[in-house]
Amino acid sequence: MIDFRYHLVSLIAVFLAVALGIVIGTTQLNGPVLTNLQGQVTALQTDKRALEDQSRELQAQLDDVGSFDEAVGPALVEGTLAERSVVLVVGSDDVAPDVLEGLTALLGSAGATVTGTIRLTPGYGDPANDAAVEAYVSGPGRPAGLAPAEGTDPAGLAADLLAEVLMVPPADAGTAGPVPASATSSVLAGLEELGVLSRDTSSVTPADHAVLLTAGVPTDENALRRTEALVELVTALDRRGSGAVAAGDPTAIEDGGLLRALRADTSVSAVVSTVDNVTVPAGRISTVLALAAESRGTTGAYGSGEDTQPVPPAP
Incomplete structure (x- = not known):
């Protein structure tokens, strides 16, 4: 005869199985997901540094143009x-x-x-x-x-x-x-x-x-x-x-x-x-x-x- 104890043990076994599956699944997924996220962060940091370098180069070019215009301005407007x-x-x-x-x-x-x-x-x-x-x-x-x-x-x-x-x-x-x-x-x-x-x-x-x-x-x-x-x-x-x-x-x-x-x-x-x-x-x-x-x-x-x-x- 199936009694209450049997049902209790069955439920505990089910919950243990679910918990074990979550732990095993998380452990298996953590590695690839974490690696992927780290890769994306690294790529974004690289892009950010590249854009900062480009911005500095463009600003330097603008400064050069401005300096040139300022230097030749008096001659261009003379008279x-x-x-x-x-x-x-x-x-x-x-x-x-x-x-x-x-x-x-x-x-x-x-x-x-x-x-x-x-x-x-x-x-x-x-x-x-x-x-x-x-x-x-x-x-x-x-x-x-x-x-x-x-x-x-x-x-x-x-x-x-x-x-x-x-x-x-x-x-x-x-x-x-x-x-x-x-x-x-x-x-x-x-x-x-x-x-x-x-x-x-x-x-x-x-x-x-x-x-x-x-x-x-x-x-x-x-x-x-x-x-x-x-x-x-x-x-x-x-x-x-x-x-x-x-x-x-x-x-x-x-x-x-x-x-x-x-x-x-x-x-x-x-x-x-x-x-x-x-x-x-x-x-x-x-x-x-x-x-x-x-x-x-x-x-x-x-x-x-x-x-x-x-x-x-x-x-």
Whole structure:
């Protein structure tokens, strides 16, 4: 007769058999599986080291190219802006100091005179400042003798007044010439009091050309409004003088970036040149050559972005 003890022994035997099978199976599989995993890890480590070596080699090549461009830059631009003047407008806090310094030096090599540098604060184009800016540029901020500013919105009014006091009209413009330096100083001082700009240089006087430097993509709640204000400003600078160039880093051609906005508007891209790699020596060379091209009536998009030329056409 089969009793309870028999069933108990049978169950124990089954569980022992299962446990023994698991132990034996695991022991047999551990070796091949572990070896395979170790092989994959080793291969990945090898690939990682190879990619790191490749990255270092490519960076070294880029550094060599950058060093070469920096070395030959002065010779490439020499004389291209002889007897011309340029005012620099820094439109973003993200513009690196070495970009500004490098471009200033290169403009000197081209024979240009940098008449000053102004820096737009985050308050430029901020709707919170609209009323004060409009009241200033339409009233006490406008020097005597200047015609009413063009534009219907505060950003347009400010852009037109700034362009009028910062730019030297072209010889064929049929105007009396640039405003007095005192008028430029007065307008800039007033806008500085309103917190929309500051002056990097003690003196700022009118110039033939303007370069507006930008970087990154604004992300605050007024980002779109500020970008639109900068588009109006660089367009006004170009219209009032002998040509303007907007130069920025590669991120400025992304959605929301100033260069993207300028290139997307065909009416603007037809008159304002853009450079999207000013952070490297080649881009600063292109910026200087783009100004020279603007003085000849040639506008273009330069750099490494889509639908651009690597460099402006030779003189």
